[in-house]
């Protein structure tokens with residue numbers, strides 16, 4: 001029997017590589033992993049030609065312009081990938097009857113809420129990155145109904161650059177590290193998100209719509225850094241600071257906790273506690289020496 005083809009765009013990023021890592025456990029599918037060099041999602045002709053040739057059953061869009069601060073000055077590039085590229089992929093998925101799982105972000109919210117954001121909460125991004133991702137969601141939803149959009153937050157993994165890996169490095173290089181303590185949310189281990197995405201694939205992505213996914217819990221970046229210190233036994237001192245003492249080109253929402261109940265209700269996906277997943281990832285980073 002022919003296997004269902006799944007194309008994964010942005011496959012060399014954190015989430016793409018995490019899906020690559022678990023793919024061998026899903027041998028009922030044929031995965032086609034496409035790095036940016038393999039397929040630029042904002043190249044309409046290339047996307048259409050690829051869909052025409054390969055006829056996938058699923059597309060998981062992990063491609064994105066994720067440099068939040070650089071996006072403030074690379075507006076066109078951020079919109080081209082995060083909005084234009086998402087729209088192009090969604091249109092191709094609609095044309096070729098391909099189910100799309102598109103990844104979005106907690107940065108579509110303004111952070112002024114005091115309760116977790118629901119999938120239906122109003123978006124109001126405070127950065128160019130957030131605006132470009134919100135526009136991407138809009139274009140994806142306009143292109144066709146058979147789409148699952150998953151908003152996630154504070155993604156880290158064994159791969160690429162992320163907060164956890166940066167902290168691990170800084171804690172060996174410095175005696176003290178300052179970390180902001182007034183941005184609240186939940187971290188997401190990309191391996192857990194990859195597993196959740198495959199669960200949605202296995203369910204045929206039958207419940208279209210917007211979903212939220214992060215690990216369970218509610219912390220600040222400072223608390224995340226403290227946990228990394230504790231789990232590694234580092235002697236580095238972690239100092240809590242307000243965001244005003246760590247100015248960045250892009251504004252971040254001060255509160256971006258996502259309400260994840262819908263993804264549990266529709267797909268039976270359970271979140272792991274953030275500290276448990278953090279421990280797994282740190283163990284891997286140290287064991288794999290990456």
Ligand SMILES: NC(=O)c1ccc[n+]([C@@H]2O[C@H](COP(=O)([O-])OP(=O)(O)OC[C@H]3O[C@@H](n4cnc5c(N)ncnc54)[C@H](OP(=O)(O)O)[C@@H]3O)[C@@H](O)[C@H]2O)c1
Nearest residue numbers: 010012013014015036040041063064066103105152154155
């Ligand atoms: N990282 C986070 O904290 C975070 C938080 C919330 C939501 N998200 C969302 O989660 C998803 C996955 O994020 P991630 O952390 O895995 O990001 P990532 O590590 O930056 O990976 C994104 C990948 O997309 C590729 N890419 C960039 N432009 C492309 C294009 N035009 N065509 C095809 N591929 C392109 C990048 O290639 P190059 O490396 O060559 O540029 C990179 O490999 C994204 O949708 C992101 O917006 C991430």
